Amino acid sequence: MAESTSGAVNAVTFPTRTAVDFVIVGSGAAGGIVAKELSTAGFSVVLLEQGPHLQAADFKHDEWGYDVNHDLTWNARKGHPQTFRKSENERAVPVEQALGYAHNVGGSSVHFSGNFWRFRPIDFMEASVRGTIAGTNFADWPITYDELEPYYTKVDWEIGVSGLQGPWDPPRSREYPCPPMPIKGSDVLLERAARQLGLNPYPAPVAILSQPYNGRPACIHCGFCNGFGCEVNAKSSSMIAMIPLALASGNCELRTGCTVSKVNTDESGRANEVVYWEADGTIQAQLAKAVVLCANGAETPRLLLLSESDRFPDGLANSSGMVGKNLMFNGYSSVAGLFAEPVNAYKSIPATRVVHDYYQLDPALGFYGGGGIDGRHPTRGTPMEFALGSSWFGGPTWGSEYKRNLQMEFSHIAAFDGHTTSLPLASNNVTLDPDLQDRWGRPALRCTYMDHPDDIATMKFFYELSMELMSAAGAIKQAGFYPQNGQNGNVHLLGTCRMGNDPATSVVDKFNRAHDVPNLFMVDGSSLVTSGRGQPTMTIMALAFRAADNIIQAARRGEI
Ligand SMILES: Cc1cc2nc3c(=O)[nH]c(=O)nc-3n(C[C@H](O)[C@H](O)[C@H](O)COP(=O)(O)OP(=O)(O)OC[C@H]3O[C@@H](n4cnc5c(N)ncnc54)[C@H](O)[C@@H]3O)c2cc1C
Numbered sequence: 366m367a368e369s370t371s372g373a374v375n376a377v378t379f380p381t382r383t384a385v386d387f388v389i390v391g392s393g394a395a396g397g398i399v400a401k402e403l404s405t406a407g408f409s410v411v412l413l414e415q416g417p418h419l420q421a422a423d424f425k426h427d428e429w430g431y432d433v434n435h436d437l438t439w440n441a442r443k444g445h446p447q448t449f450r451k452s453e454n455e456r457a458v459p460v461e462q463a464l465g466y467a468h469n470v471g472g473s474s475v476h477f478s479g480n481f482w483r484f485r486p487i488d489f490m491e492a493s494v495r496g497t498i499a500g501t502n503f504a505d506w507p508i509t510y511d512e513l514e515p516y517y518t519k520v521d522w523e524i525g526v527s528g529l530q531g532p533w534d535p536p537r538s539r540e541y542p543c544p545p546m547p548i549k550g551s552d553v554l555l556e557r558a559a560r561q562l563g564l565n566p567y568p569a570p571v572a573i574l575s576q577p578y579n580g581r582p583a584c585i586h587c588g589f590c591n592g593f594g595c596e597v598n599a600k601s602s603s604m605i606a607m608i609p610l611a612l613a614s615g616n617c618e619l620r621t622g623c624t625v626s627k628v629n630t631d632e633s634g635r636a637n638e639v640v641y642w643e644a645d646g647t648i649q650a651q652l653a654k655a656v657v658l659c660a661n662g663a664e665t666p667r668l669l670l671l672s673e674s675d676r677f678p679d680g681l682a683n684s685s686g687m688v689g690k691n692l693m694f695n696g697y698s699s700v701a702g703l704f705a706e707p708v709n710a711y712k713s714i715p716a717t718r719v720v721h722d723y724y725q726l727d728p729a730l731g732f733y734g735g736g737g738i739d740g741r742h743p744t745r746g747t748p749m750e751f752a753l754g755s756s757w758f759g760g761p762t763w764g765s766e767y768k769r770n771l772q773m774e775f776s777h778i779a780a781f782d783g784h785t786t787s788l789p790l791a792s793n794n795v796t797l798d799p800d801l802q803d804r805w806g807r808p809a810l811r812c813t814y815m816d817h818p819d820d821i822a823t824m825k826f827f828y829e830l831s832m833e834l835m836s837a838a839g840a841i842k843q844a845g846f847y848p849q850n851g852q853n854g855n856v857h858l859l860g861t862c863r864m865g866n867d868p869a870t871s872v873v874d875k876f877n878r879a880h881d882v883p884n885l886f887m888v889d890g891s892s893l894v895t896s897g898r899g900q901p902t903m904t905i906m907a908l909a910f911r912a913a914d915n916i917i918q919a920a921r922r923g924e925i
């Protein structure tokens with residue numbers, strides 16, 4: 366066993382100047398799966414991760430550390446600034462974080478909420494069924510739900526998903542491995558209200574264990590879930606479900622604290638070397654027979670743009686000009702209600718029921734969109750964030766009345782949140798900032814984003830529906846919002862290396878292989894063609910299993 370510079374324990378180490386079969390960049394939701402699949406299939410793998418290898422014992426209920434100091438995420442204070450603007454005509458301004466993600470082994474699957482909706486068949490062919498939308502890049506996927514379904518099932522059983530086949534669940538070849546999570550207070554209210562309105566609430570599918578599974582324990586309902594790592598390993602991150610299997614294969618070396626700066630190519634245009642900084646700034650370069658980028662929808666396009674060369678002057682794999690474009694966030698809305706009796710929504714996982722009756726909005730409304738609503742605690746149910754946030758119902762924000770309100774509201778509040786579609790637009794994108802640099806001297810991530818009018822209309826629709834549901838639930842006060850002027854950032858980072866059959870309009874093919882570079886693969890949120898209705902990670906993981914399966918078959922045929 367050998368310990369890497371930052372503590373990862375490896376059963377194998379590889380020399381940097383001998384080509385390994387695969388270098389994988391990023392060990393997140395997708396990267397962890399690709400590493401496990403390729404290494405257990407017998408290929409030599411070097412997995413490069415810029416963050417540390419934290420484990421369950423490292424995670425704390427430390428709101429200040431996670432929310433204020435951003436212990437788990439890359440941000441400006443750690444030397445990784447970003448800039449943001451709403452349109453390409455504006456100068457982007459520095460922000461602490463517009464494109465949020467965790468920098469650690471397991472990526473954002475470590476601290477995500479675990480809401481795990483499969484996309485439905487319509488998501489893959491909606492442009493044909495609904496019609497294209499002028500001014501957008503709304504398109505069909507090159508694959509169908511049926512082609513992805515076996516891999517969704519693989520995610521269910523290998524990662525660990527809890528749920529129950531509901532009226533809206535897409536067709537599935539196998540039941541969920543774990544029964545649904547017990548219902549929480551906010552969702553009892555949501556369920557009751559939805560039934561009153563003639564809707565069909567059902568148990569939310571989640572990547573969280575409702576019972577012991579695969580050697581891991583069930584959730585203990587600690588309530589510090591969204592934005593926190595799980596202290597008992599009940600949350601089904603790639604960190605706990607995949608990475609240990611990859612390391613145990615004896616074929617995968619995990620190098621943590623290693624930030625990749627560039628992918629080099631040989632004279633024939635094939636990727637052959639990955640250059641990176643170790644934590645102390647030492648520059649290393651690993652030779653590889655093939656490269657898989659799993660750095661997420663923000664960092665994968667940045668890496669491709671930074672890998673420009675004489676042969677690839679606009680960035681690697683960017684002959685289409687689509688690298689970084691079509692960034693999709695998913696829309697949202699939130700309505701909070703105050704109840705006379707305690708709701709205690711701060712307990713347990715974020716959400717246990719979902720209403721999916723408006724997955725597809727009626728085209729007669731005059732705009733495109735759809736989504737779902739779940740029940741939760743507003744501001745994630747963590748006390749400090751709740752206390753420091755502005756009062757939901759307009760009371761004072763200091764003094765004894767504030768304290769009395771806080772005491773009542775924290776336990777008597779519920780939120781009904783909407784999660785909605787985002788359209789792909791070329792003008793919503795990730796580019797390299799011309800002025801600002803990160804601690805390594807790389808151009809900072811520049812995000813340009815403004816929700817399409819249909820996306821804003823959809824958020825408004827879900828906001829109004831949540832208001833109606835909150836009244837039906839019997840709230841004594843209610844208030845809410847949706848980003849009417851557009852979002853200023855998000856943690857869903859999708860679409861920036863979109864998948865497609867046509868190399869002129871897409872970056873990767875239907876197996877996540879770069880059209881321009883035969884031994885380069887982009888496997889993460891960047892390959893999504895449409896955004897679904899929120900909760901994209903189940904689909905990111907299913908695509909990762911599918912891409913890995915096809916990479917293995919192609920490698921065995923000698924085609925990589
Ligand atoms: C607080 C929060 C809650 C969320 N809740 C949900 C939810 O309920 N449901 C849902 O579906 N989604 C949710 N998401 C989104 C979800 O976590 C992401 O969609 C998912 O993790 C993306 O997977 P990925 O593989 O594309 O990238 P990531 O998981 O972001 O992994 C990318 C990895 O690459 C590493 N990396 C990046 N650049 C480099 C580099 N240059 N060199 C080396 N390593 C690099 C990163 O450190 C990271 O570990 C949430 C996200 C957050 C932040």
Ligand code: SF4
Binds near residue numbers: 588589593597713
């Ligand atoms: S609520 Fe459950 S899954 Fe979430 S962090 Fe706590 S124990 Fe883990």
